[in-house]
Amino acid sequence: MDSIYFANLLLGQIQKQQSREYQDLLNQTHKLQCRFEEFITQNRLMEKAITRQWMAAAYRCRHRMDVAAHDIPWMLSNVRQSLDRREQKLPTMTDILAEFDQIAEELGEISFDRKNHCLSIQTDPITLEDVFLGDFKIGLYVDQLFELARRRPYEIIALNPHPAQTSSEVTHPHVTGRVLCEGDGAAAIRNALLQGRLFDFFNMVVRILNTYNPGSAYILLTDWEGGTCSDCGGQVYEVDRYVCNQCDQDFCENCTTVCSICEGTFCYACIGKCDCCEAPLCKYCVKKCKQCGALCCVHCIENDLCTSCQQENDHENKSNPDPNPSESIPTPQPAVFPDGLGQAAVLPGPGQP
Amino acid sequence: MKVLFINNLGGGFADFVNINEGTTVEQFFHDKMPDEKAADYLIRVNRQPVPKDYVLREEDRITVTPVKIDGAV
Numbered sequence: 497m498d499s500i501y502f503a504n505l506l507l508g509q510i511q512k513q514q515s516r517e518y519q520d521l522l523n524q525t526h527k528l529q530c531r532f533e534e535f536i537t538q539n540r541l542m543e544k545a546i547t548r549q550w551m552a553a554a555y556r557c558r559h560r561m562d563v564a565a566h567d568i569p570w571m572l573s574n575v576r577q578s579l580d581r582r583e584q585k586l587p588t589m590t591d592i593l594a595e596f597d598q599i600a601e602e603l604g605e606i607s608f609d610r611k612n613h614c615l616s617i618q619t620d621p622i623t624l625e626d627v628f629l630g631d632f633k634i635g636l637y638v639d640q641l642f643e644l645a646r647r648r649p650y651e652i653i654a655l656n657p658h659p660a661q662t663s664s665e666v667t668h669p670h671v672t673g674r675v676l677c678e679g680d681g682a683a684a685i686r687n688a689l690l691q692g693r694l695f696d697f698f699n700m701v702v703r704i705l706n707t708y709n710p711g712s713a714y715i716l717l718t719d720w721e722g723g724t725c726s727d728c729g730g731q732v733y734e735v736d737r738y739v740c741n742q743c744d745q746d747f748c749e750n751c752t753t754v755c756s757i758c759e760g761t762f763c764y765a766c767i768g769k770c771d772c773c774e775a776p777l778c779k780y781c782v783k784k785c786k787q788c789g790a791l792c793c794v795h796c797i798e799n800d801l802c803t804s805c806q807q808e809n810d811h812e813n814k815s816n817p818d819p820n821p822s823e824s825i826p827t828p829q830p831a832v833f834p835d836g837l838g839q840a841a842v843l844p845g846p847g848q849p
Numbered sequence: 850m851k852v853l854f855i856n857n858l859g860g861g862f863a864d865f866v867n868i869n870e871g872t873t874v875e876q877f878f879h880d881k882m883p884d885e886k887a888a889d890y891l892i893r894v895n896r897q898p899v900p901k902d903y904v905l906r907e908e909d910r911i912t913v914t915p916v917k918i919d920g921a922v
Contacts, residue, residue: 585863598896670920679921684861696857699891699914709919 498608502615502638503592509641510586510692516642521578528571535564587692595694603698613639617698618655622668624708625717629668630656634701636694644689650697652676652705660715661722661733662746668705669713678704679712727751727763742766742778757781757793772796772803850907854881857914858890868905875901877911889916 542557599606599617607616616635623629633653640649651674654667666672670679678685681700688696710716722733726745738752739745740763747763754761756775770777771790782791785802792802801809850870855863868877874894878887887901893912894903905911 594896670922672922677921679919680859681857681918681920683859684857684918687861687863688857691863693855693863695896696855696861696912696914700857700918703914703916703918704920707917707919709921712919712921714922 498610499593499596500589501610502608502613503589503596505613505638506592506641506692506694507587507589509638510690512642513644513690514586516645517578517581521575524571524575524578528568528575531564531567531571535561535568538564585691592692592694595692598695599698602695603702609635613637615694617702619702619705621656622705624669624706627717627720628658630654630658632668632671632705634698636689636697641689644686648675649689650676650701652701660720662715662719662737666714669708669710669715669717670704672714676701676704677712677714679709725751727765740766755781770796850905852877852905852907852909852911855910855912856881857912858882858885872905873901874899874903874905874911877905878913882913890914891916 538557538560542554542561545551545554545557596606603617604620605617607614607618609616614635614637616633619632619634621628621631631654633655634650635653636650638649640647643649652668652671653674654671657664657667660666663672668676670677678701681704685697685700688694688700708717722731722737723746724730725732725748726740726743727747728751730748732746732748736749738747738749738761740747740752741760742762743766745763752761752763753767753776755767755778756770758778758781760778760780762776762778767776767778768782768791769775770793772792773796775793775795777791777793781793783794783797783800784791785797785805786800787805788802790802790804796803798806850868851865852868853863854866855861866881868880872880874892875887878885878890878892882890891912891914892898893914894905895910896912
């Protein structure tokens with residue numbers, strides 16, 4: 497009884513989908529007709545305008561004809577594309593029941609979930625390139641079939657998930673968040689569903705799940721159990737994986753450090769240190785001394801001067817006290833040395849006069 | 850005579866095609882997919898596996914599905 501219930505449901509959905517395609521074709525032909533009528537109308541108006549020597553009006557009509565003449569071939573090509581689409585023969589109840597039988601015979605037991613309108617099968621446990629991924633349930637929501645153009649009416653559920661270490665959402669190299677990326681099978685899967693070829697649909701999904709395409713995988717199977725540290729090359733598992741905030745690469749704990757200001761994680765290649773206190777410092781938190789150009793942390797910079805420049809200025813102020821303190825400006829000034837101070841006489845070298 | 854050919858490679862279209870009387874399923878496959886190896890495909894006639902020398906008949910339904918289909922991201 498379940499099989500007949502689902503076969504009816506499926507037939508209804510396929511019919512709805514076909515009606516939608518016919519409706520789309522009608523809409524396209526209606527738009528084309530409107531545009532063509534606009535072209536004819538403007539042509540007639542232009543003729544009238546020319547007879548009465550209304551040249552400005554004639555120019556406007558000509559411009560509108562030009563726009564319509566550009567649109568018409570494009571609209572016509574859309575209609576032609578829709579007409580060229582091969583008409584799908586509506587399957588019969590017998591066809592659908594034969595599909596169920598073939599699924600049961602070749603792919604295993606089929607489950608009918610009336611509450612969720614879901615048809616599902618379970619795959620055998622899948623191992624790709626020696627990586628065990630477990631078995632999967634392929635669930636097709638029959639009541640969503642007519643929305644095929646907008647969303648995928650099926651999902652892939654890992655029954656005993658062995659997800660990638662780096663993402664629990666990726667349960668298969670080509671599945672993330674229960675969504676299968678169909679790749680080369682996309683068009684064939686869509687057509688199978690549109691024609692009610694359920695065996696072909698389930699079979700192709702199973703084939704994709706049993707195929708590994710390293711050129712286009714969410715996570716490579718070589719990185720399934722965790723990646724490698726970009727610095728020391730050691731194995732990195734999800735629990736001890738650190739991502740550098742700057743270069744976005746994976747590292748182990750030993751190959752990263754934390755910025756003393758923002759506490760972000762960085763690899764040693766992407767982090768520097770404070771020129772004053774030598775604390776680890778990322779490029780986002782660094783401050784530059786205006787006087788000597790030293791790169792310091794926020795704790796070692798005051799009034800845009802590093803600790804050493806501040807000390808130097810303080811020392812200078814003490815040794816040259818301002819005679820009029822009320823007029824003194826508190827802002828730090830670059831050190832200006834009097835002429836000759838600190839200069840040594842350059843003696844001629846040997847052989848020089 | 851006419852047979853229904855469902856090719857699940859690429860577009861996955863189903864079409865009636867004309868073939869000569871006495872065409873075997875092996876000849877049919879090589880004719881329709883000359884660059885492909887039969888071993889890489891699951892071939893069914895009227896939903897059943899058949900030997901390669903099976904002679905096709907009017908209204909037969911031939912389905913060809915790749916054994917491996919590349920997914921993507």
